[in-house]
Amino acid sequence: MRMNGAQAVLESLKKEGVDIVFGYPGGVVLKLYDEVYKMNFPHILTGHEQGAVHAADGYARASGKVGVVFATSGPGAANLITGIATANMDSVPLVCITGQVANPAIGKDSFQEVDVCGITTPITKHNYLVKDVRELPRVIKEAFFIARTGRPGPVSVDVAADVFNTEFDYEYPETVKLRGYTGDYTGDAAEIDAAVAAMEEAKKPLVFFGGGVTSSGTSEELRAIVERLGVPSTSTIMGLGCMASGAKGYLGFAGMHGSYGANMAIQSCDLLLCIGMRFSDRVTGRVAEFAPRARIVHFELDPAEVNKNVHADYRVLGDLRWSLPLFKEKLLASHTDFAAKHEEWLRHTLQVAEEHPFSYQEDGESIKPGALIRKISALMDEDTIAVTDVGQHQMWAAQFYEARKPRQFLTSGGLGTMGYGLPAAMGAKLACPDKKVVLFTGDGSIMMNCQEFATIADHDVDVKTVILENHLLGMVGQWQRLFYHHHYSASELKGKRDFVKLAEAMGLKGYRLTKQEELETVLPKILAEPGPAVIDCIVPQEENVLPMVPGGKRLDQMVLGGE
Amino acid sequence: MKKYLLAVLVDNKPGVLTHVSGLISRRAFNIESISAGYTEEPSVTRINIVVSVESENELDQVVNQLSKLIDVIKIVNLSKAPSIERELVMIKVRATKKDRADLVNIVDIFRANIVDITPENVVIELTGQQSKIDAICEVLSEYEIVEIARTGAIALSRGPIPVKRM
Numbered sequence A: 001m002r003m004n005g006a007q008a009v010l011e012s013l014k015k016e017g018v019d020i021v022f023g024y025p026g027g028v029v030l031k032l033y034d035e036v037y038k039m040n041f042p043h044i045l046t047g048h049e050q051g052a053v054h055a056a057d058g059y060a061r062a063s064g065k066v067g068v069v070f071a072t073s074g075p076g077a078a079n080l081i082t083g084i085a086t087a088n089m090d091s092v093p094l095v096c097i098t099g100q101v102a103n104p105a106i107g108k109d110s111f112q113e114v115d116v117c118g119i120t121t122p123i124t125k126h127n128y129l130v131k132d133v134r135e136l137p138r139v140i141k142e143a144f145f146i147a148r149t150g151r152p153g154p155v156s157v158d159v160a161a162d163v164f165n166t167e168f169d170y171e172y173p174e175t176v177k178l179r180g181y182t183g184d185y186t187g188d189a190a191e192i193d194a195a196v197a198a199m200e201e202a203k204k205p206l207v208f209f210g211g212g213v214t215s216s217g218t219s220e221e222l223r224a225i226v227e228r229l230g231v232p233s234t235s236t237i238m239g240l241g242c243m244a245s246g247a248k249g250y251l252g253f254a255g256m257h258g259s260y261g262a263n264m265a266i267q268s269c270d271l272l273l274c275i276g277m278r279f280s281d282r283v284t285g286r287v288a289e290f291a292p293r294a295r296i297v298h299f300e301l302d303p304a305e306v307n308k309n310v311h312a313d314y315r316v317l318g319d320l321r322w323s324l325p326l327f328k329e330k331l332l333a334s335h336t337d338f339a340a341k342h343e344e345w346l347r348h349t350l351q352v353a354e355e356h357p358f359s360y361q362e363d364g365e366s367i368k369p370g371a372l373i374r375k376i377s378a379l380m381d382e383d384t385i386a387v388t389d390v391g392q393h394q395m396w397a398a399q400f401y402e403a404r405k406p407r408q409f410l411t412s413g414g415l416g417t418m419g420y421g422l423p424a425a426m427g428a429k430l431a432c433p434d435k436k437v438v439l440f441t442g443d444g445s446i447m448m449n450c451q452e453f454a455t456i457a458d459h460d461v462d463v464k465t466v467i468l469e470n471h472l473l474g475m476v477g478q479w480q481r482l483f484y485h486h487h488y489s490a491s492e493l494k495g496k497r498d499f500v501k502l503a504e505a506m507g508l509k510g511y512r513l514t515k516q517e518e519l520e521t522v523l524p525k526i527l528a529e530p531g532p533a534v535i536d537c538i539v540p541q542e543e544n545v546l547p548m549v550p551g552g553k554r555l556d557q558m559v560l561g562g563e
Numbered sequence B: 001m002k003k004y005l006l007a008v009l010v011d012n013k014p015g016v017l018t019h020v021s022g023l024i025s026r027r028a029f030n031i032e033s034i035s036a037g038y039t040e041e042p043s044v045t046r047i048n049i050v051v052s053v054e055s056e057n058e059l060d061q062v063v064n065q066l067s068k069l070i071d072v073i074k075i076v077n078l079s080k081a082p083s084i085e086r087e088l089v090m091i092k093v094r095a096t097k098k099d100r101a102d103l104v105n106i107v108d109i110f111r112a113n114i115v116d117i118t119p120e121n122v123v124i125e126l127t128g129q130q131s132k133i134d135a136i137c138e139v140l141s142e143y144e145i146v147e148i149a150r151t152g153a154i155a156l157s158r159g160p161i162p163v164k165r166m
């Protein structure tokens, strides 16, 4: 079919099943946007390109589909960078289509020229510069394939402006042919046999799962394996929701602000069955003394993650969609009575965990962050998607919000990007209109992309934004209290922000809660009302997120609190 | 530190060298040399990388990370297979008439070539293993070396099987 490059982009997106694009126009993408107009292609104009890319990320994490972003050249593309890096760290599938200056202008420091491939190389799974319209269909086909298969990730497609205008005979390829990438990660069944044998020998095994279970959609297998083994389990923050919190033997997440029970179990287990995780420094503590008594079995898709930070005694390389069902079958076929073998160990870990559950102390007056989040968790149904920003509130949300299913706790784990939350929550709601979406954010983080309140209002996207206002960049303040003599250097937010007025100015309803009793009297009503709302909750400034493994310490050297 | 020579076959596409070099610098891998050129297949470029690593584990990291690049088709560690390794060097040495006879001797011993002579300089060319090239550089350091250009090592497997089918 005869068409121009701009039409070809949109046709290709349709073929990929894209039902929404987040973006922001500009000079070199005017042609593309003209076709968006003519085709009436579903598009959300955000307030900032960073908002667009985080929104696409939230859309992708909530739905499992590829998030799509449009931006113009130069400043538009540059504004995507933080969002692309965020998605890359957490293995989120995105396709970012940017306009580049026209072919003859490339390399001349032309107006709004920036080397998008150069900048995005370290933060994408792959990237392209399209200079010839005839390559466009193949490149878009490949971009979606690469973004969604294997270990998912962001792909950048930079398109020279004249390509959008050029007519050609369009044909969308049926298949992808890449010599260096198949997207198929079927592994070696012998490695699974070795893992089963190790499991049969182990006396005190612990299952430790991460975001790989979320992105591969294998939480059912995971749950069945844990049940068959009758072992305790823990997760990274990226794995939250893959086990229902409250599931038998689930100790909560591990790591720097993880649960006492999980961290102690890691340090005392004799076998750590790691599934779809990458041993980030946030979960290992001092890595040389991580799980010192354990043999490590690592189920992982990405060979580069095995032995990168922690040595694996056994590895099972391959897609979890391949390995976990097979592992489960072999465990079911085993003659070992796993449950009996692990009963005492399970009982022990649960008993240790009970000594120091996540806790907070109420004073009868102020709203304690833990109480607020626990209350909201109780008020929301099991399909609700919780989204967070970055800081103390993020950790409290991880501790006190009960994520019940995968893809329902969205947070910037690897990059820790403040400003992620609001646009991501908007993207999640647009991906899953039937699910409730609640955002936990801080008075620092929310300022970083608060322009998206206007976008949320424009499109009436029902996101409930809960701001934990502590008049502080709380997580920075916590470290300053603990390690820098309480010097609040550049961390106090004593200005006269009024988030209720901000909400109203942006076209949203705003509420302010200041007293503990309002969690019972007012909060449920606000949450039950349809439509977006901003709930500014004043919380005490000096609250610490505990437990905490200080930098460079072992997981069992936690600073505890609450007693 | 141990050195290994990796033959990396990549798609001959724009951006591929950025992807490879970007990865090396981002992951802070130690690279002794890197060279690239066309192959028997027009669509394939061969990149020869000499890495220097502390352990097998680090070597695996280099290979695994490089393998993840979409445009990398194949990586073979030729230091672990029967292979022939060569590097080319050109050395410009200050040489007056009285030094020349000595230099010709050295060139003969190393089976090198003199490829250019002017009244003040000679340019010596030598192809060989890195150790041999290091050796001639050392011997010539008694003279005044004006400049050196080295290509970095390249290698081929011995026997009939090419890297792409290993």
Ligand SMILES: Cc1ncc(C[n+]2csc(CCOP(=O)(O)OP(=O)(O)O)c2C)c(N)n1
Residues within 6 Å of the ligand: A389, A390, A391, A392, A393, A394, A416, A417, A418, A419, A441, A442, A443, A444, A445, A446, A468, A470, A472, A473, A474, A475, A476
């Ligand atoms: C973009 C960005 N800049 C800086 C930081 C460093 N940082 C981590 S947490 C934090 C404070 C967050 O404050 P706030 O959003 O108010 O949340 P709180 O910790 O008070 O809950 C800062 C500045 C970051 N993670 N991201």
